[in-house]
Amino acid sequence: DQQVKQNSPSLSVQEGRISILNCDYTNSMFDYFLWYKKYPAEGPTFLISISSIKDKNEDGRFTVFLNKSAKHLSLHIVPSQPGDSAVYFCAASEVNDMRFGAGTRLTVKP
Amino acid sequence: DTEVTQTPKHLVMGMTNKKSLKCEQHMGHRAMYWYKQKAKKPPELMFVYSYEKLSINESVPSRFSPECPNSSLLNLHLHALQPEDSALYLCASSPGGSTSGRVNQETQYFGPGTRLLVL
Numbered sequence: 001d002q003q004v005k006q007n008s009p010s011l012s013v014q015e016g017r018i019s020i021l022n023c024d025y026t027n028s029m030f031d032y033f034l035w036y037k038k039y040p041a042e043g044p045t046f047l048i049s050i051s052s053i054k055d056k057n058e059d060g061r062f063t064v065f066l067n068k069s070a071k072h073l074s075l076h077i078v079p080s081q082p083g084d085s086a087v088y089f090c091a092a093s094e095v096n097d098m099r100f101g102a103g104t105r106l107t108v109k110p
Numbered sequence: 111d112t113e114v115t116q117t118p119k120h121l122v123m124g125m126t127n128k129k130s131l132k133c134e135q136h137m138g139h140r141a142m143y144w145y146k147q148k149a150k151k152p153p154e155l156m157f158v159y160s161y162e163k164l165s166i167n168e169s170v171p172s173r174f175s176p177e178c179p180n181s182s183l184l185n186l187h188l189h190a191l192q193p194e195d196s197a198l199y200l201c202a203s204s205p206g207g208s209t210s211g212r213v214n215q216e217t218q219y220f221g222p223g224t225r226l227l228v229l
Contacts, residue, residue, distance in 0.1 A: 002152070004152065009150075032215045034217070036220075041222060042222050043114065043200055043201075043202070043219075043220030043221045043222045043223055044153070044200075044220045045219075045220065046217040046218065046219070049217065051215075089152065089153070093215060097155070098155055099152065099155075100152035100153045100154075101152050102150060102151055102152045103150075103152065
């Protein structure tokens with residue numbers, strides 16, 4: 001069963017606009033959430049995280065929003081840059097488990 | 111040094127072979143992880159080592175055998191694999207000093223992976 005879902009396999013946006021990547025989860029025990037970015041032939045690299053006691057965390061151009069009641073989180077990138085083009089994974093963890101989504105491929109067009 | 115290295119980058123093996131995947135980090139991290147990722151699927155956690163002790167085993171078949179000889183090295187020994195085991199195997203590490211005691215709340219640093227093909 002896929003407890004963490006990224007329903008959009010791909011997303012294309014124009015440079016300078018906002019990119020919004022979405023992630024849904026089903027396990028209400030998840031209490032820590034992370035976003036990773038992956039370039040081809042490289043391992044995932046950490047981007048930003050959020051604890052369930054918060055509903056927003058911001059780091060430069062990247063903001064993660066958490067809606068616990070909807071079991072939904074999103075990553076906002078603004079303004080988007082061509083170098084942001086990559087696959088983005090969301091991950092959710094509880095005490096003894098960490099699950100990843102299948103990823104969303106973001107393409108930022110110049 | 112903020113790198114996690116994995117060798118080999120690619121591996122082709124037969125179902126009767128024995129091979130090992132290696133992972134190394136020199137960041138002083140005390141938690142290390144093995145993940146398996148099939149194409150267009152999320153990474154799936156296989157094993158977690160915390161302070162060189164196996165702390166989580168996600169019911170992985172015994173044909174996969176992890177080993178943590180010291181805090182910098184993590185091996186995955188492979189024996190009698192099946193073609194469906196073909197995947198990208200990712201290693202990761204994290205500091206292991208989380209005040210919550212939960213290593214899976216820490217930022218994990220991933221290696222580039224070993225792409226395994228079982229024939």
